[in-house]
Amino acid sequence: MNSAIDHFLADGPAQLLPARELMAFTLGSHILLVPFGVALPAITLLMHYRGLRKGDAVALLLARRWSAVMAVQFAIGIVTGTVLSFELGLLWPGMMGRWGDVFGLGFGVEAWAFFLEAILIAIYLYGWRRLKPWTHFWLGLPLPLAALMGAFGIVAANSWMNTPRGFTLDGSGNPVDVDVRRAIFTPMFGPEYWHFVVGVVLTAGYVVAGVYAVGWLRGRRDRYHRLGFTVPFSVAAILTPVQFMLGDSIARSVFHKQPVKFAATEIVWKTDTHVPEYMFGRLHPDGTISGGIKIPQLDSILAGFSPDTKVTGLSSVPAGDRPTATQATIAHWAFDIMVTIGSLLLLLALWYGWCWLRRRDLPRSPWFFRCAALAGGACLLTVECGWITTEVGRQPWIVYQNMRVAEAVTDTRASTLWTMLGLVVVLYVLVFGSFLTVLLKMSRRWRLADEGAVTAAATGDVEGDTPYGPRPLSTTGGRDGGGA
Amino acid sequence: MTEDAVAWVLLAVVAAYACAGGTDYGAGFWDLFAGGAERGKRPRWLIDHAMEPVWETNNVWLIFVLVIMWTGFPVLFQTVFTAMWLPLALAAVGLVLRGAGFALRKPTQRLAGRRVYGAVFAVSSLLTPFFLGAAVGGLATGRVAPGTEASADAWSNGTSVIAGLLTVAATAFLGAVFLTADARRFDAADLVGYFRLRAWCSLGALAVLAVVGLVVTREDARHVHDGLTSGIGLTLVLVAVVSALATAGLLYRSATGWARITAVGSVALVVVAWGLAQRPYLIPTSLTVSEAAGATTTLRWLLLVTAIAVVLVGPPLVLLYRLDTAGALQPLTEADLRRTAAGREPEDP
Numbered sequence: 001m002n003s004a005i006d007h008f009l010a011d012g013p014a015q016l017l018p019a020r021e022l023m024a025f026t027l028g029s030h031i032l033l034v035p036f037g038v039a040l041p042a043i044t045l046l047m048h049y050r051g052l053r054k055g056d057a058v059a060l061l062l063a064r065r066w067s068a069v070m071a072v073q074f075a076i077g078i079v080t081g082t083v084l085s086f087e088l089g090l091l092w093p094g095m096m097g098r099w100g101d102v103f104g105l106g107f108g109v110e111a112w113a114f115f116l117e118a119i120l121i122a123i124y125l126y127g128w129r130r131l132k133p134w135t136h137f138w139l140g141l142p143l144p145l146a147a148l149m150g151a152f153g154i155v156a157a158n159s160w161m162n163t164p165r166g167f168t169l170d171g172s173g174n175p176v177d178v179d180v181r182r183a184i185f186t187p188m189f190g191p192e193y194w195h196f197v198v199g200v201v202l203t204a205g206y207v208v209a210g211v212y213a214v215g216w217l218r219g220r221r222d223r224y225h226r227l228g229f230t231v232p233f234s235v236a237a238i239l240t241p242v243q244f245m246l247g248d249s250i251a252r253s254v255f256h257k258q259p260v261k262f263a264a265t266e267i268v269w270k271t272d273t274h275v276p277e278y279m280f281g282r283l284h285p286d287g288t289i290s291g292g293i294k295i296p297q298l299d300s301i302l303a304g305f306s307p308d309t310k311v312t313g314l315s316s317v318p319a320g321d322r323p324t325a326t327q328a329t330i331a332h333w334a335f336d337i338m339v340t341i342g343s344l345l346l347l348l349a350l351w352y353g354w355c356w357l358r359r360r361d362l363p364r365s366p367w368f369f370r371c372a373a374l375a376g377g378a379c380l381l382t383v384e385c386g387w388i389t390t391e392v393g394r395q396p397w398i399v400y401q402n403m404r405v406a407e408a409v410t411d412t413r414a415s416t417l418w419t420m421l422g423l424v425v426v427l428y429v430l431v432f433g434s435f436l437t438v439l440l441k442m443s444r445r446w447r448l449a450d451e452g453a454v455t456a457a458a459t460g461d462v463e464g465d466t467p468y469g470p471r472p473l474s475t476t477g478g479r480d481g482g483g484a
Numbered sequence: 485m486t487e488d489a490v491a492w493v494l495l496a497v498v499a500a501y502a503c504a505g506g507t508d509y510g511a512g513f514w515d516l517f518a519g520g521a522e523r524g525k526r527p528r529w530l531i532d533h534a535m536e537p538v539w540e541t542n543n544v545w546l547i548f549v550l551v552i553m554w555t556g557f558p559v560l561f562q563t564v565f566t567a568m569w570l571p572l573a574l575a576a577v578g579l580v581l582r583g584a585g586f587a588l589r590k591p592t593q594r595l596a597g598r599r600v601y602g603a604v605f606a607v608s609s610l611l612t613p614f615f616l617g618a619a620v621g622g623l624a625t626g627r628v629a630p631g632t633e634a635s636a637d638a639w640s641n642g643t644s645v646i647a648g649l650l651t652v653a654a655t656a657f658l659g660a661v662f663l664t665a666d667a668r669r670f671d672a673a674d675l676v677g678y679f680r681l682r683a684w685c686s687l688g689a690l691a692v693l694a695v696v697g698l699v700v701t702r703e704d705a706r707h708v709h710d711g712l713t714s715g716i717g718l719t720l721v722l723v724a725v726v727s728a729l730a731t732a733g734l735l736y737r738s739a740t741g742w743a744r745i746t747a748v749g750s751v752a753l754v755v756v757a758w759g760l761a762q763r764p765y766l767i768p769t770s771l772t773v774s775e776a777a778g779a780t781t782t783l784r785w786l787l788l789v790t791a792i793a794v795v796l797v798g799p800p801l802v803l804l805y806r807l808d809t810a811g812a813l814q815p816l817t818e819a820d821l822r823r824t825a826a827g828r829e830p831e832d833p
Contacts, residue, residue, distance in 0.1 A: 111548050116800060
């Protein structure tokens with residue numbers, strides 16, 4: 001068998017692989033909802049503001065529908081997120097037991113921010129009908145701030161795992177003299193945080209716009225689709241060049257603060273100057289690279305703006321302290337896919353900006369809308385890739401240079417973990433499948449309603465909103481004009 | 485002492501989760517026993533409307549419990565999650581099923597789909613609190629100590645089972661009391677009597693389980709048993725009993741607003757009494773608060789973060805519950821989402 005895979009399996013106890021897979025699967029699933037949890041409220045509030053400010057009924061209808069989607073999405077996000085905090089204990093008790101008091105405070109901030117978000121989102125989602133329109137809007141406005149605060153906590157914890165500090169080790173290797181401020185504001189925190197925030201906003205923007213791009217391509221060219229496309233797409237298009245700069249800067253921070261991870265993402269084997277850049281390609285355990293496109297000198301230039309820049313290679317650290325060739329290749333591919341998609345999105349944003357500047361109108365080419373429809377999915381892919389890059393690139397460390405993943409893992413038997421993984425995969429496939437089905441059905445219902453096909457049915461179906469019975473007396477007085 | 489203050493915060497948050505999350509699980513419990521689609525239509529309608537705006541907030545308390553555990557008492561967190569692996573893993577699975585079931589039931593329009601999601605929601609509303617309660621009960625017995633590996637013995641003993649059942653009964657009690665109040669709020673006169681009866685029954689079940697629990701824990705969980713049957717622990721338990729009886733009386737007189745307060749009070753007091761009975765241990769009798777405490781600087785910061793959070797989160801939380809009880813929070817209806825506005829005509833034909 002492939003020696004890289006043997007090594008992958010041999011570098012820890014038997015339960016390491018299933019624990020890793022379980023964490024990767026649950027986190028990888030949850031992460032797809034994160035952009036919407038953080039950024040959809042902001043985009044919805046923007047549309048809501050437009051609706052109230054200009055008395056625009058179409059904008060208000062869009063904001064209401066987006067908040068109906070948010071209700072389901074936020075609930076699924078909460079449950080998959082809660083699972084993750086259980087898994088920190090169920091899968092990595094060693095890490096939490098030793099380091100919990102060093103880096104846990106970020107999670108403390110996150111928990112409160114998240115609580116605030118749950119409260120505000122409940123008021124916002126259920127306030128449409130009975131609150132005064134502007135009161136409702138203002139009560140929703142702190143939502144994006146709470147979301148940014150929550151992201152602060154989570155990213156602080158993750159960046160600490162990448163560049164841990166804020167403690168000293170005593171004789172037996174336990175952390176003492178904890179300095180909370182240094183532990184939260186670690187060197188990778190700033191770059192990771194801004195890259196994350198801009199990334200999730202533009203992902204949510206492209207995904208929402210993509211829905212209306214599809215409608216546009218299918219010939220539904222009304223103001224509703226134009227508005228539903230333009231607002232989120234503009235937000236995303238403005239942020240795309242910003243993200244491009246931030247992405248470049250975070251790569252350089254990794255070069256300075258985590259040189260071995262940088263070596264893995266760029267598959268650099270020997271420490272050297274004039275290092276070439278490989279687009280894709282595959283690293284072998286002996287340091288050779290097959291496939292891919294080689295661009296001479298470029299890696300050194302990108303890392304330090306000069307071909308003389310010295311780039312640390314993977315072979316500079318012992319084999320046991322660095323990602324394996326397979327892991328490096330995974331991180332490298334994830335990184336390259338992310339960069340490639342980011343560059344294509346930049347072109348798409350420029351196309352849009354050019355048309356807007358010239359004609360104050362959307363591009364006319366159907367190819368633009370085809371690309372825009374794909375942009376959302378591509379963005380979700382980059383979210384996954386970014387996370388894979390940072391997590392796989394850190395191997396074999398769970399706390400960089402302080403604790404290996406193998407030391408943190410639970411003692412629970414591998415067979416139990418494999419069973420749990422199977423159960424969770426089935427469960428998540430069902431939950432996410434149902435979630436998508438529900439969203440598609442909602443959108444289909446709305447479309448049919450808009451096309452007037454079911455107007456009669458809608459009037460006859462006043463109970464459509466209440467699952468099991470008539471609406472309460474207090475709400476049947478036709479007071480459903482809230483927000484409009 | 486800082487670690488004692490953090491331990492108090494942890495206890496307060498556990499009590500808050502027991503009350504808020506408990507009410508929520510209780511609603512699911514009654515959803516499960518509401519009968520078939522036709523017979524259970526009215527109670528389920530009420531449960532849906534009562535839970536909708538607040539269920540997410542009610543369940544976020546659990547995340548605080550976990551965060552305060554691992555930040556304030558990392559060794560406790562490691563020990564609990566190692567020794568109680570299976571019940572906690574099952575509780576996590578239950579949380580997913582429950583949340584997803586409830587969230588997906590509402591926007592689903594076909595009855596068959598709703599039944600499936602509803603059943604998933606209701607069954608996991610029963611199992612999740614049972615496993616969480618069983619884990620806590622197992623800790624009280626002293627079968628778990630730092631370094632204990634996962635074993636069925638830690639949570640499949642008499643005390644654990646009784647603690648799990650007590651948790652379920654307490655959630656049913658809270659749920660029924662709150663739903664009685666909600667039935668009045670939503671002018672559903674028939675459901676007031678329906679849920680009041682269930683509140684009384686669950687109180688009876690709680691009493692029986694509590695007596696059984698006293699007998700079982702006498703040998704099995706000596707430290708906690710002694711703490712609950714003497715001194716301040718006993719006082720709090722007695723106040724809780726009075727409070728629970730008062731709830732039953734208030735329900736009879738249809739003072740549902742006050743009944744909610746006394747019901748929450750009785751559950752919170754029992755949790756606090758249990759916490760006090762464990763003193764000075766976090767895990768009787770192997771891990772004390774001071775042994776489990778994390779770095780002092782972190783604990784101070786944790787208290788600071790908690791204080792800031794109380795200031796920031798408190799007012800919105802009060803606002804949410806006020807708006808909810810005032811009936812200002814209602815879900816968007818299909819009609820709201822369908823209202824077709826001007827401007828839907830194709831713009832370039």
